Amino acid sequence: MKFGQFDLSIIRESSFRLDGGAMFGVVPKTMWAKGSPADEYNRVLLSCNLLLIDTGDVRVLVETGMGDRWSEVERQRYDLKTLSGPAEILKDVGLGLEQIDFVIISHLHFDHAGGATRMVDGQLVPNFPLAKYIVQRGEWDFAFKANARARASYRPDDFVPLDESGQLQLVDGDCEITPGVWVRLTGGHTSHHQVVCFESNGEKGVYFADIMPTKSHLSPPWVMGYDHFPLASCDVKSEYLARAASENWLVVFDHEPGIPWGHVRVGEKGRFNFEPLGEDSLTFPSGKGKALAQVV
Template structure:
């Protein structure tokens, strides 16, 4: 248990699973608290509040779970949490707690708990470039300079996502912070893909648009087993019902179709799912009761 996460965030700092030959580590890179209404969109509070209790500010507890894959071609990290660049006012607004030991972040503590450091990571895959998924791409050094966190890694995102992040509007600007990717681009460490692509043996990025137009999920296959890192397509296990879609999604009807296709395949092929923002449930497998999807096994 990571005692630096607030009382509403009981998920352990590190959870380890195997997928065929691969070892994967889910790292709880901190917690945040966001408005429950925004997290569940058009779903009435009388329904979502049966699953998650809101605080006096109507906020619900959320995690920032990243996934570290021990791959033969080097460590692969999926998403990077919030990082260390935001100020106390920002942390208060979003209920953020991601402090680690000795001025490190919780993500760095998780890497260390798994037996590694940032310099051991060879590939960083961002599902998208919102601040709570790419904030740890870079870090603010004691000098004030902002530098790539993973000095020896390549970074990867859908090409359209970077363009979308660079051309924000009044609706999207609050989610995209250029300091999270500009230092990486300047260092020549960012690579860009278009569409579905196997980026390491058994590691495939799959476009799952809706939350953003170029959002991607990541599918890991090994030894006949499959794991899917969902990103913000299905941020928590409570978002499994098809119409339970975040108010933050810019194209919710596109999200609906992305969910429909992915969950049908996940059920059919018995995938293990990873929920990035669930404060309690890191992994789970699906069932369908004839009306809706739910977890048959969680942990």
């Protein structure tokens, strides 16, 4: 999709399911189940939506998804379905893995960093051989010292190889990655969680990552039970939503299984509403777009 001078593509890497109670924190099931129906195990459908930003000069991939290093037992636990590996995905937009210049990872949980590496002949290597991988320094440090509550979400195999190959680029707080693309520290989900803001020819957008994973999380207090700092998530959501609505930002949700991008409007009683783009916005220029339209 054209966005100013940029070209944006949503890449739906996988679908999976997580416990609905954990996804909506203190919100009662009687409220969240209307928008996100639960299966027999109380799990709700999610997907990993990566965002490819082609600025014309450089290509930035936001997030890497779950990747393919999962056992059958784990796949069943999360009902994980890999929809497209990175090589096939990029082929659809006429790119090779080596043509990605930057990979921004919002935080190092396995559903964001899992696709950062792959196993080749028994050795872990970065999936994008020439890319710089952008990670907040505080997130990197925390990943190695997470306590028992937080540890299960971090798998060192997802990110240690990035350091070993010299492709890791740690950043401290807000930072411009390339002209028109910024990472901004939000905290909330983890202490050093970051979102990605982008702007071209006056058009503005934000990839919320896990401070707002689906359109059902639009209301500021609807934050995840997974969040390390849920009150901070609520505050940062309020700030971003107000700006997104008043400046007509394109908003992108990382785990929305329906159409994952659109605009935010202020409705009755100051409530935020989501207005999705049309389904045609998900089709690649090549007309393929097979991984995108619907989750199976």
